Amino acid sequence: MIKIILPIIIILVLFMSGCIQNPFIKTTTQDDFRTGSQGILMEFLTNAPPSETYEDYPFQVGVLLNNVGAYDIKNGFISFTIEEDYMELMNQNEGVVRFSLKGKSISLPTGDQLIKIIKAKTKKIDEQSEKHDSTILANVCYQYQTKKDITICIDTDIYNLKKMQKVCLIKDITLTPQGAPVAITKIESEMLPAEDDNLIKPAFKIQIKNVGNGEVIDKDKISDVCSSEPLEHKELNTVDIKVMLSNEELECKPEPLKLKSNEDEVRCILEKGVLKERATYTSPLTIELDYGYTYSILTKIVIKK
């Protein structure tokens, strides 16, 4: 018994004296929820639609949506596409359904879920056929945001001429996905000389990648993608970027960014510059990517006579 009590008392004494930190206390911030490479996860409900049904017969199509990312969707769309020769929606307005869905946060650590069910009906199949294999497609379109703020080093002494201790050193930062389907994967910092000899210009090369299972679209065209409206090429793979260094907005090029092969990089610079006479310091770099995102799932349904 004493063998058990003794170590407990020793650990307690060490806690009381502050010699070791309590490992059970960990502060959670919104940044802790910015993990993962998905925004919306969508799946068909079991038996909605059923794998088999009969002609001229009503059935339900249901999808479960889960916002596993860290951004709240305020205006998303789900569209259902069916083979109109063999099926019809019982309420034609349900072809495109709007939704809102909260993302992961301190108050909702797993993200919110939503079930959408629509009613449909099979039509008569060909007289010569015993059955018909049909497909139902669900397509989700939503605006999303990737956000990352990271403390970076502003080195005002690019040539190491000052013999003063530096609080930080410039280094490349590799990042894991931030709880969104488009991720910031790498930040490369550089301090560039300015025309004014008293200034340096902090510049950043930011690598961005589509790490989700869908397509990036223009954030203002999400309703078009989830409808039968035609899409132009320029409306695909478009990401709006806003980068702030402390309270100064950086100039980024290209803006908006067009992802090529699902990834690309943007260069941002603080044209205003930072005074060289300042000591090296750390400052928060806040990157916000705004975009639309879409992805589809499909399921088969056998319509029997």
Add this chain to the structure above:
Amino acid sequence: MRKIILIILILLLFFSFGCSPKTEENIDYRKGTQGIVMSFMADMPPAKMYDNMPIDLVVEIKNKGAYPQPTSITGWAIIITPGTKGIGTLYLSGFDDTLIMGMPKQMSIPNLEGKNPYNLEGGYDVVSFRGNIINFDSRNIDSYNANFLVTSCYNYETIASQTVCVDPEPYSTKEKTKVCTIPPSYSLSGGQGAPVAVTKIEETVLSDKIQFKIYMKNLGDGKIVDKNRLNIDCPYSLDYTNLNKVYVSGRVSGYSLSCKPNNPINLINEEGSVICTVPKPAMSKSAYTTPLQVKLGYGYSSSIQKSVEILNTP
């Protein structure tokens, strides 16, 4: 068995709360290699904080060297560094001042007496930097790792005393009883209660003068700064033109040392030497011992750093 465990626990408790007795030591106050020593007071600031609250950065300052000494008249040790109210200045940098606002960028180092026969620990004081962390929601920031770099720039002096042998005729073949002979060198170890120390003195008797080669070295953890540029360049514009400059002076046998190269002496790789001479006493005089006092004047700069993770209040 239980009694033994109980005694061990009580001892452990006393150790962890810092209640174990200390033994007093005899301290030679002109020993050591430190000058002004800074440290952050525990949990001031803590390692983790939240936004939208005041932040206090408290720096403890100890004068662990032997400069300045209290004057015999007032009993106070006062150094006046031009442009400051005390012995020097503390400079605060390394953080984003648009997120932590209102923090003073510099504060005077209070006048702290050096170690002396009446105060073997040296002077002690605290300097507090207070500011306010803004609301991170207004900037859309989740967290920020603030780095606080406190850099001291202050004037300091090293006084090294060494008993030397003055022998006008060290190479004489006459048989004379001498009270001392000149050694190959005088070694001074352990510092003289200052970050820059005289480490060795070599004495040579020339035809008409006595030459002392004085070796000095930076034994502290900071940088030597030209004392005449202290309030102009330190700490943000330090470079090779104003670093590692030491002003040397001294006396022996009532004579002031005449040194070459001229002041300031430039240290290379934190160490250097200077050759000083005094007139040689008359040949008729016998060898005798006398104190050689060397004074090194310089500015000094050192830094301490602390990181604080500031989180957006959930």
